[in-house]
Amino acid sequence: MKIxxxxxxxxxxxxxxxxxxxxxxxxxxxxxxxxxxRRAFVDWEYWGKPVxxxxxxxxxxxxxxxxxxxxxxxxTGRVFTGDRSGDFLFAGLHRAGLAxxxxxxxxxxxxxxxxxxxxxxxxxxxxxxxxxxEELANCSEYLDREWDMLKRVRVMLALGKIGWDATAGLAxxxxxxxPEGKRAFGHGALMRLTKDRWMLGSYHVSQQNTFTGxxxxxxxxxxxxxxxxxxxx
Numbered sequence: 094m095k096i097x098x099x100x101x102x103x104x105x106x107x108x109x110x111x112x113x114x115x116x117x118x119x120x121x122x123x124x125x126x127x128x129x130x131r132r133a134f135v136d137w138e139y140w141g142k143p144v145x146x147x148x149x150x151x152x153x154x155x156x157x158x159x160x161x162x163x164x165x166x167x168x169t170g171r172v173f174t175g176d177r178s179g180d181f182l183f184a185g186l187h188r189a190g191l192a193x194x195x196x197x198x199x200x201x202x203x204x205x206x207x208x209x210x211x212x213x214x215x216x217x218x219x220x221x222x223x224x225x226x227e228e229l230a231n232c233s234e235y236l237d238r239e240w241d242m243l244k245r246v247r248v249m250l251a252l253g254k255i256g257w258d259a260t261a262g263l264a265x266x267x268x269x270x271x272p273e274g275k276r277a278f279g280h281g282a283l284m285r286l287t288k289d290r291w292m293l294g295s296y297h298v299s300q301q302n303t304f305t306g307x308x309x310x311x312x313x314x315x316x317x318x319x320x321x322x323x324x325x326x
Contacts (some may be wrong), residue, residue, distance in 0.1 A: 099242045100150045106238055107145035110216050113230040119217035119224070123167050131164045140170035146212025146239060147171060153324030154191070154206050155246045156182075157236070157256045159297060160215035160224055167218040171200035172211055173298075181298045185310065189317045208324070210243055212236070214259035222299075229259060236263045247290055247324045249315070253297030254278040260292055262300065280308070281316065291323045 114120055144161040154275050161167045165176030173179035174197040186192035186209060193205045215224040224232075235266030240246075240263060249264075251257040257278040264271075269286040276284070282294035295308070295316045302308040 099151075099244060102242050103146070103239070106235065106242070109147040110143050110235055112311040113143045113216065116217060116228045118309060119215075119219055119228060122220050123163075126163045126167055134164060136169055137168055137175075140166045141167060142170070143216040144170060144172050144213070145216070146210060146235075148206040148210035149208055150210070150243070151208070152206070152210035152243060153222070153243050153245055154210070154248045154250055154320045155239070155243055156209060156211045156213065156250045156252065157260050158252045159222060159255045159299075160213050161218045162222075163218040163238065169199050171197070172213055173197070174200060174202075174204075177300045177303070178298045181303050181308075181310075181313070184208055185298075185313045185317055188310075188314060190322065191317070208321075210239075212239055214255050217259050224255070229255070233259070233262065233266070236260075237266060246326075248320045249286070249290065249292045250320050251278075251292060251294050253295075253299070256297070257282070257292075257294050280312070281319075285320075293320055293323065 122143050127139035130139060146165045158173065161172060162176040162178060164177060166174055167173045169175035173182050179197055183192050184195045187195035191207050191209045197204045197286050214229055216235060236259065249260050251260040261276050263287045271284055278294050280294060280296045284292045286292050296302045298308065
């Protein structure tokens, strides 16, 4: 009897995520965006479905974002692909040697991650980038299962407060015990989850932060470097 590998299991999970219909509000919104489109992408056939995580199955760093972008991953079918947030993220990972190219345009553009896996607290694009608590709860199972499959992860890099809170909730469900007062999100916030797993916070790579200078390339490079250091055995 063949035992399923982590890669096989993540592939099965991806299929389940893509077929998920747990949140009617989000499914309606994603479908509407896919039909109406943005003028710049009028020739695209939008993905319009939930978006699975992707990356290196042997990753030491697991990045947890907020949700797919309405005209980014909801269009391309791959998380952080096709929008300014992804441009910033992948450029930073490329500078650190964790991605083979600095930009990702569509899901078949050859992007490969080394030592990094990326997913999100919510798997569907939410209106105003604000998923409801019950929608985040519906997606939490997917984070739980990724935790079990990504066996070599040593650092969970949470982007933004929603990513941080989702990661903290995941850690709680997996038996991690840490004081409530130390759960506050902040750029550079660091918390030990287990003997060999850490949680690190970063401002989200959204345009709201990168265009205003709240999050600079230098700041993000430092966070990625720290993630790499913590991911070493």
